[in-house]
Amino acid sequence: MSQVLPEISLVIPCYNEEGSLCALVDSIQSALNPLGISYEVVITDDCSMDRSWTLLKEIAAANPHFRIQRFKFNCGESAASWAGMMTAQGRYIITLDADLQNDPRDIPKFMEALKHYDCVCGTRVTSRGRGDNFVKIVSSSIANWVRNKLSDENISDAGCTYRAFKRECLSKIKFFKGAHRFLPTLLKMEGFTVTEIPVTNQPRFAGQSHYGIWNRLFKSFADLLAIRWMKKRMIKYEITETLN
Numbered sequence: 001m002s003q004v005l006p007e008i009s010l011v012i013p014c015y016n017e018e019g020s021l022c023a024l025v026d027s028i029q030s031a032l033n034p035l036g037i038s039y040e041v042v043i044t045d046d047c048s049m050d051r052s053w054t055l056l057k058e059i060a061a062a063n064p065h066f067r068i069q070r071f072k073f074n075c076g077e078s079a080a081s082w083a084g085m086m087t088a089q090g091r092y093i094i095t096l097d098a099d100l101q102n103d104p105r106d107i108p109k110f111m112e113a114l115k116h117y118d119c120v121c122g123t124r125v126t127s128r129g130r131g132d133n134f135v136k137i138v139s140s141s142i143a144n145w146v147r148n149k150l151s152d153e154n155i156s157d158a159g160c161t162y163r164a165f166k167r168e169c170l171s172k173i174k175f176f177k178g179a180h181r182f183l184p185t186l187l188k189m190e191g192f193t194v195t196e197i198p199v200t201n202q203p204r205f206a207g208q209s210h211y212g213i214w215n216r217l218f219k220s221f222a223d224l225l226a227i228r229w230m231k232k233r234m235i236k237y238e239i240t241e242t243l244n
């Protein structure tokens with residue numbers, strides 16, 4: 001019997017998010033169930049040390065929409081996100097945080113934009129004041145400016161991982177540690193169309209961010225230089241005529 005694949009896969013990396021998971025499940029269900037779209041939620045537990053995995057097992061046992069997997073050791077957000085994308089079966093993939101900073105009620109806006117683009121990225125530029133403190137807002141705008149300047153990009157909020165894209169986008173790209181910050185650029189390099197839409201930015205529901213200024217800005221600078229190099233050195237050609 002052929003299995004009917006879901007229209008949407010929500011892909012969520014999770015590391016020590018015990019305080020947010022139940023509220024996350026409620027908000028996903030109340031946003032998506034009324035839409036009448038088939039969906040699955042793939043949550044990858046990045047070897048949490050708190051009760052996240054225990055809670056996830058209860059959630060998945062009670063609800064077959066929720067598919068869960070757990071890493072043997074902590075591998076980081078990019079790996080957890082990528083492993084989720086690889087497991088996802090939906091026609092469209094939507095990545096979001098486990099901490100409820102991203103509001104599932106924005107999903108219809110993503111779906112609408114996906115009618116015209118291969119990838120749709122959320123931007124919090126107009127909504128940051130609500131969820132983030134002053135230091136985070138300023139460091140993020142500097143980081144985005146530097147990123148855009150060095151990689152010849154025009155992404156207003158590269159740090160926002162609330163994004164939706166067609167599953168086939170993944171077939172061409174190579175993911176690496178920190179790649180979640182550069183997904184729109186990686187996709188554009190492969191010829192996919194990318195746009196941005198404003199999204200709600202909610203304060204983290206529970207717990208604390210896993211990043212400080214050091215690992216958010218400085219560590220990703222080396223990745224930025226690699227992306228800049230790759231973009232410049234990529235082979236680009238167009239064949240005008242052929243014979244035989």
Ligand code: UDP
Nearest residue numbers: 013014015046076077080097098099209210
């Ligand atoms: N995360 C993860 N592994 C890690 C660090 C973070 O899976 O080593 C997850 C985390 O649980 C969250 C997402 O990645 O769902 C983004 O992390 P966080 O919300 O702390 O980052 P911020 O939103 O502050 O940039």
Ligand code: MG
Nearest residue numbers: 097099101204
């Ligand atoms: Mg977050």
